[in-house]
Amino acid sequence: MQGIRGIFSAPATGILVRIGSATVLGYLATAECAVLIAALLPSAPLSSVLTAMLLSFPLFTALIMWSFHVPRAWRALTDLGGFYLAAALSNYLLLGALV
Amino acid sequence: MSYLMVFSLLCLSMSYFATGQFSHFRAVHGVKLTGTRRQRQLLSAWGILFGGLLAACLVKGFAHGSLIWIGLLTPAALFVLLILQQRSTWLQRIRVVALLLCLFSLIALLYAG
Amino acid sequence: MKGSFFRSMTWLHTWGGLLACWLLFVVFFGGTLSYFRYEISWWMQPESHGVVAEPDQQQAVQQVISVLQSKAPDSPLWFINLADERNPLTYYGYREAPQPGQKRGRFVDGYLFGDSQQDGINLRDTKGGDFFYRLHFDLHYMSAITARWIVGAAAMIMLVGLVTGIVIHRRIFADFFTFRNGKGARTWLDLHNISSVLALPYHLMITYTGLLTLMFLYMSAPVDKVYPGGRAQFFDDQNPTFQSVKAAGQRRSEPLPIQDFIQRFKAEKQVESVSRISINNPADENATVTVYGREAGQIAHYARSTLYNSQGDALGSSREAAFYAPEKTANTLIALHTAKFAPWPLRWLFVLGGVLGCIMVASGGVLWARRIAEKRLKANQPMGWNLRLVQAMNLATVAGLPLASLVFLYLNRLLAADFDGRREWEMHGFFICYLLVFLFALYQPGRRGWAFVWMLTGGMALALPLLNLLTTDYHLLAYLVNGQWALAGLELIVLAGGLIALWGARHCLSKPGIAHQQNARPGSYKVVTQ
Numbered sequence: 001m002q003g004i005r006g007i008f009s010a011p012a013t014g015i016l017v018r019i020g021s022a023t024v025l026g027y028l029a030t031a032e033c034a035v036l037i038a039a040l041l042p043s044a045p046l047s048s049v050l051t052a053m054l055l056s057f058p059l060f061t062a063l064i065m066w067s068f069h070v071p072r073a074w075r076a077l078t079d080l081g082g083f084y085l086a087a088a089l090s091n092y093l094l095l096g097a098l099v
Numbered sequence: 100m101s102y103l104m105v106f107s108l109l110c111l112s113m114s115y116f117a118t119g120q121f122s123h124f125r126a127v128h129g130v131k132l133t134g135t136r137r138q139r140q141l142l143s144a145w146g147i148l149f150g151g152l153l154a155a156c157l158v159k160g161f162a163h164g165s166l167i168w169i170g171l172l173t174p175a176a177l178f179v180l181l182i183l184q185q186r187s188t189w190l191q192r193i194r195v196v197a198l199l200l201c202l203f204s205l206i207a208l209l210y211a212g
Numbered sequence: 213m214k215g216s217f218f219r220s221m222t223w224l225h226t227w228g229g230l231l232a233c234w235l236l237f238v239v240f241f242g243g244t245l246s247y248f249r250y251e252i253s254w255w256m257q258p259e260s261h262g263v264v265a266e267p268d269q270q271q272a273v274q275q276v277i278s279v280l281q282s283k284a285p286d287s288p289l290w291f292i293n294l295a296d297e298r299n300p301l302t303y304y305g306y307r308e309a310p311q312p313g314q315k316r317g318r319f320v321d322g323y324l325f326g327d328s329q330q331d332g333i334n335l336r337d338t339k340g341g342d343f344f345y346r347l348h349f350d351l352h353y354m355s356a357i358t359a360r361w362i363v364g365a366a367a368m369i370m371l372v373g374l375v376t377g378i379v380i381h382r383r384i385f386a387d388f389f390t391f392r393n394g395k396g397a398r399t400w401l402d403l404h405n406i407s408s409v410l411a412l413p414y415h416l417m418i419t420y421t422g423l424l425t426l427m428f429l430y431m432s433a434p435v436d437k438v439y440p441g442g443r444a445q446f447f448d449d450q451n452p453t454f455q456s457v458k459a460a461g462q463r464r465s466e467p468l469p470i471q472d473f474i475q476r477f478k479a480e481k482q483v484e485s486v487s488r489i490s491i492n493n494p495a496d497e498n499a500t501v502t503v504y505g506r507e508a509g510q511i512a513h514y515a516r517s518t519l520y521n522s523q524g525d526a527l528g529s530s531r532e533a534a535f536y537a538p539e540k541t542a543n544t545l546i547a548l549h550t551a552k553f554a555p556w557p558l559r560w561l562f563v564l565g566g567v568l569g570c571i572m573v574a575s576g577g578v579l580w581a582r583r584i585a586e587k588r589l590k591a592n593q594p595m596g597w598n599l600r601l602v603q604a605m606n607l608a609t610v611a612g613l614p615l616a617s618l619v620f621l622y623l624n625r626l627l628a629a630d631f632d633g634r635r636e637w638e639m640h641g642f643f644i645c646y647l648l649v650f651l652f653a654l655y656q657p658g659r660r661g662w663a664f665v666w667m668l669t670g671g672m673a674l675a676l677p678l679l680n681l682l683t684t685d686y687h688l689l690a691y692l693v694n695g696q697w698a699l700a701g702l703e704l705i706v707l708a709g710g711l712i713a714l715w716g717a718r719h720c721l722s723k724p725g726i727a728h729q730q731n732a733r734p735g736s737y738k739v740v741t742q
Contacts, residue, residue: 031433038434045439046449047536052434053427054538054545057371057420064372068224069217095437102557117389162511163558166548170561173411173568180389180406 014073025080026063030056032087039094100211101158104204105168107197108151109175114190114197115144117179126187158208218380225376226580230602232369233577234609239363240573241613242348243418244566246341247551247559250298251698253340256624258684259333261691261699263325265300269485270471272302276324277470280306280494288317288459290491298698301325336629343620343639349426352639357429364430370419377408384409397586400579407571414565415572421549424542450539452528453502453519460498464522468499473520477503480529481516484508498522511553512543574610581606603657604650611665612649614709618672619645621706625683659720666717673710677703 034056041048063083067076117123119140124132132140156164182190245252254260272294280290284306293303305321325333339346346352351359378384388409391402408415423430432443439446447454474486483505492500499522507516518529535543547553551562581603588595623641627634653661680703681687691700 031431034431034434035437038438044536046446047538049434049439049446050536050538050542052438053431054424054542056431056434057368057423057427060368061371061375064368065221065224065376069220091437113389120386120389123389160509163509166511167558167561169413170558170565173414173561173564176388176410177406180391180410183389184391184393 017073018067018076021076021080022064022067025077025084026060026067029063029080029084029087030060032084032091033059035091036087036094039091100204100207101155102167102171104158104201104208105151105155106171106175107201107204108147108154109168109171110178111194111197111201112144112147112151113172113175113179114182114194115140115147117183118190119144123183123187126183127190218382221376222380225373225380228369228376229373229576230580232366232373233573233580234605235362235366236370237570237573237577237609238351238613239348239366239422240566240569242344243422244563244570245344245617246348247563247566248702249341249345251341251702252344253338253342254300255699255702256338256340256621257335258625258680258686259335259629260301260323260325261684261686261696263301263333265295265302269294270474272324273470273474273486273489276302276304277467279322279324280304281467284308284320286495288493290489290494291321292489292491294485294487294489296485296487334629336624337635338624338638339635343642344617349422352643360426360429364423364426367419367422371423374408374412374415374419378412381405381409397579397582400575400582404572404575404579407568407575411565411568411572414562415569417545417548418565418569421545425546425549451517451530453517453530455519455528457492457498457500457521457527459493459496462497463495464497464499468494468501468522469524470501473501473503473524476520476524477505477518480526481505481518482507483516500527506553512540512547574606577602577606577610600654600657604653607653607657607661607665608646608650611662611669612646612653614713615649615665615669615672616642616645618669618676618706621676622672622679625679663717663720666713666720670710670712670714670717673706673713676706676710 034052037055038045038049038052041051043051063080067080070076070079118127118132119137121132124130124136124140152165152168155168158164159167179190182193273292276292280287280292284290286309287306288309289307291305293299295302302324303321304324305319307319308317310317323335349360349363350356351363381387387402387405391406392398428435428443435443435446468491470489470491474489477486478484486503486505488504490502492502501520501522502517503520504517516530516532519527521527551559554562581599584599584602585595588599620638620642623634623638627637631637649665652665655661656664677688686699688700688703691697691703
């Protein structure tokens with residue numbers, strides 16, 4: 001545990017972890033979440049799909065900011081990763097396929 | 100004409116926002132800004148600001164009116180900034196001119212139909 | 213990160229901004245010039261400056277159809293853009309039948325000059341204003357899709373930069389009217405704040421809507437995974453005029469009654485004029501015609517269109533009356549980005565926003581360099597190659613792009629009108645100039661470097677009307693007398709820009725600051741104490 005913490009507290013690694021989480025995990029989580037919104041909204045498919053796409057960009061912004069805000073770099077990994085997994089799991093249960 | 104009216108209203112509003120701040124009030128009026136005066140400045144500023152929005156929407160319709168209003172906020176604020184930067188004592192005269200221009204454009208608008 | 217929300221957001225704003233600022237400047241610069249896209253194109257084809265447009269739309273349609281009929285009777289696609297307030301000439305294009313081994317035939321285009329002038333006018337080949345339009349999302353020298361992903365990443369950084377900028381700027385209202393001149397980095401911070409805050413609604417709008425224009429590329433998961441039938445079905449449902457009708461393989465006996473379609477379209481959609489017509493397989497029995505029009509005063513563009521088959525039955529029609537709320541929202545937002553609807557006064561307000569956007573990005577980059585320079589000066593550290601690189605990129609991008617654009621306009625007049633590669637070389641010239649300014653800036657990134665490039669820009673800008681006078685049959689005064697405001701306006705704007713550039717050059721030379729003393733001697737990174 002000590003060793004892992006040592007790696008993550010090194011500034012450069014921390015920054016890289018945050019950048020990686022923000023871009024890769026942040027994008028994947030946004031996409032999954034947008035799919036989830038589109039699937040859950042009760043309006044016509046055309047309407048709900050567009051709504052999800054319109055909302056996705058502010059959501060992505062918030063996720064990027066979150067991954068740079070959390071006090072420790074590994075939190076960016078776990079928070080965004082968790083968010084992604086939760087959204088992906090819901091999509092799997094709801095749509096019956098991994099997106 | 101409607102642009103002129105909204106622009107002069109927004110200049111007026113921005114000038115009151117500026118004098119609602121301590122440093123600018125001193126620069127323009129030469130005396131210290133007090134609490135009640137500050138409230139009066141800010142109240143007129145907000146009042147004229149939304150009056151401008153209302154006027155823009157009445158003349159140009161909601162879509163174009165609000166667009167013109169938001170668009171003209173930028174040059175109006177820039178103009179007031181420029182005046183404060185270069186000739187802060189002129190601000191009161193500018194207000195009179197803005198008011199006259201606003202009335203003139205209003206009359207012109209009414210006259211044109 | 214490292215303590216508070218404020219500090220982490222400042223970090224993100226600073227470094228994200230630095231990473232993307234030069235590309236964002238290119239995007240803002242090209243985007244702002246795109247507001248004058250058609251005017252720049254018109255100016256860049258001086259052969260058309262004396263042409264009188266066909267004022268009657270019905271006549272124009274008749275003429276352009278007969279031109280297409282004679283030039284490309286067997287083409288799979290005809291395309292007509294009718295003249296309007298901003299485009300003096302009717303534009304047409306057609307696709308040639310594909311050669312063996314070709315998927316699609318070559319696209320050929322041209323302009324309609326009215327009956328008497330049909331022959332003897334050859335417009336010079338140029339990308340015109342479309343160059344800046346394409347530059348601002350397709351970049352250059354790379355595939356369009358790659359470029360769009362890169363620009364999209366930069367736009368995301370811009371959006372994050374705007375939001376973090378708002379949360380870290382604690383004195384937004386207190387500093388609203390504050391500009392402290394001659395205070396080093398402080399002045400640049402004020403300039404950065406003013407240009408961002410005063411046009412904040414514009415910046416947020418243009419960044420967000422910029423992402424929306426390409427949202428089917430950037431965020432396609434919902435439409436691909438959730439919409440029944442996927443993306444293709446989505447587009448068919450969203451705009452029923454997009455459906456394609458296969459050719460029957462039988463030639464039509466009589467010509468298509470396009471005028472009748474136009475009359476019907478105008479009556480059904482309640483528009484006064486038609487903006488665009490496209491005709492699929494015009495010679496075939498199963499020809500289809502799509503007519504587009506815009507209702508005056510409507511913000512969302514291309515709100516109205518109808519697809520007709522050759523008998524005049526409407527196969528599909530745009531569903532503006534049945535739009536869902538998010539569709540209306542998306543259409544309006546995207547229309548705000550392109551601003552095609554904007555009449556001239558409103559267009560100028562958009563331009564002001566774009567200019568402030570350029571200043572915001574530029575001042576951000578310069579501010580970073582100034583801060584680091586002042587910090588290293590105070591700590592008695594050498595200036596370092598990284599600072600020099602940033603300074604050079606700042607100079608090359610901020611001052612180099614206007615210069616490169618002028619080179620682009622100059623090459624348009626100086627390259628021979630019938631030179632085969634002229635269209636390409638105008639653009640190569642733009643990038644060569646940019647590269648040269650960058651190399652110069654590496655050698656001289658300080659105030660003198662800025663002054664030199666601004667001086668060059670100013671000189672070239674002021675000489676542009678002269679160049680036009682010498683190389684064409686027209687000049688600024690003639691444009692003014694003829695009331696050709698688009699052409700006169702372009703030269704007047706360039707003149708005004710030239711004066712500003714000269715003022716900038718004088719400003720850079722007048723006050724030798726910290727950066728100048730540091731960078732006046734290349735190779736020497738030892739600190740000069742103030």
